[in-house]
Amino acid sequence: MSRLVVSQISKTFGRTQVLDGISLEVPDGSSTAVVGSSGCGKTTLLRVIAGFETPDAGSVAVGAETVVREGFSMPPNRRNIGYVAQDGALFPHLTVGQNIAYGLNGGLAGRRRHQDRIAELLEMVSLGAGYAVRRPHELSGGQQQRVALARAMARKPEIMLLDEPFSALDTGLRAATRQAVADTLRAAGMTSILVTHDQEEALSFADQVAVMCTGRFTQVGSPEQVYAAPADLFTAQFLGDCVLLDGVVESGVAACALGRVPVQAGAPAAAVRIMVRPEQLVAHIAAQGEPGTGTVRGVEFRGADVMLTIVLDGMSDPIQVRRVSVGAPVAGDRVDLEVLGAAVAFDSEQSAAAGRPVASSAEAPLLTR
Incomplete structure (x- = not known):
């Protein structure tokens, strides 16, 4: 009871x-x-x-x-x-x-x-x-x-x-x-x-x-x-940092600026707004001769870890990724981004309406708190 x-x-x-x-x-x-x-x-x-x-x-x-x-x-x-x-x-x-x-x-x-x-x-x-x-x-x-x-x-x-x-x-x-x-x-x-x-x-x-x-x-x-499976964009943004990207879902996978990313069950097979938490992203320095998926524009040293500001290919707005400071990339490095776990997909129209009043910065819409 x-x-x-x-x-x-x-x-x-x-x-x-x-x-x-x-x-x-x-x-x-x-x-x-x-x-x-x-x-x-x-x-x-x-x-x-x-x-x-x-x-x-x-x-x-x-x-x-x-x-x-x-x-x-x-x-x-x-x-x-x-x-x-x-x-x-x-x-x-x-x-x-x-x-x-x-x-x-x-x-x-x-x-x-x-x-x-x-x-x-x-x-x-x-x-x-x-x-x-x-x-x-x-x-x-x-x-x-x-x-x-x-x-x-x-x-x-x-x-x-x-x-x-x-x-x-x-x-x-x-x-x-x-x-x-x-x-x-x-x-x-x-x-x-x-x-x-x-x-x-x-x-x-x-x-x-x-x-x-x-x-x-x-x-x-x-x-x-x-936290991991928020019902809507307001809940996602209110509970922590979000990396938000446009994508298209097909057969449980979203094609977006991060490549092909698996999404949680129930995602619509359509154009969506996908969300991952910053801790789901792992930045690796691109191997010799490999193109990578983005460029490091800034590095903020925090002792045990660093905050990387990364511009993904084909996008103007940066995202931020946390990683351990040992062997971290430096500004100018090309990196590959690995996504841990599945992203959450929100309907594009609904998420756009929900996101407007809660985004913390109009200049940095991909990473909100």
Whole structure:
């Protein structure tokens, strides 16, 4: 049985429709990341699930209990749902132990009898029991977020909602805190939803990823599925760098500037826009006497690897390819490009319409982020 089921949720603020018939199932004990750009509706969805907003239509069920349906919305305090905000929202005048006790039955008055539980929760989020006497300003940003998680977990909620809890942390701390939180939730067997605008965070954190655009999901699936086999061009470009080329598909193979490239099953036998990820391309220096398929125009050294800017024969716009720096080509070298795996093919007309608002650079349409 799915622990959380969201069905056809719609929400409008004034004349702006923020959620447009959203449906989502989060299996028991699993984690789902809802990822999208600012203003797409992902935080509103979280607030509807938590009970902070009432939808115009649709329903939300937690386990066997419906908490939202037409004409009924259970108050937030009666829903067994934990919520961790972006800034942690710790009480600055209370100690860590008192902050956690606030989430336990009896609140601050019962802190003394809850000392063992507070120590257990601190250990659960990889903080020792000694942190109970500290105050929030004495903690790093990552530690504060873990205390906020411990407080939210205190009442053993059925669902944990995480509203961009790592976005204010620096890069190194963000990764470490994200991993600690993911491990804690997994060890507790807790069902969770993470809202984020960070693609890498979504792909690394969750068992399931839901990509949102203007109040709708463009695709819901495993991280591997939505990244390697995106349903449309928006999803492809939003989740990472893309190399996009025109081609013609016949018998499961696309003829394009890279040569003949196999495409994933279901591609239309027609003129298409094919997509490969930069890591699928391997650049080899063309053998003596061999023509190669492109010319290296620039090399950006990054230590362990390099970023090659390559102009393919017959094309004016360059593509970029990553490869290890040892024995890398130099500017002016002719190269052959090998494609690992299969490309994804999108209908040319549909992909052109979808690609216009999301391409990051009109001057470099072949490589977008």
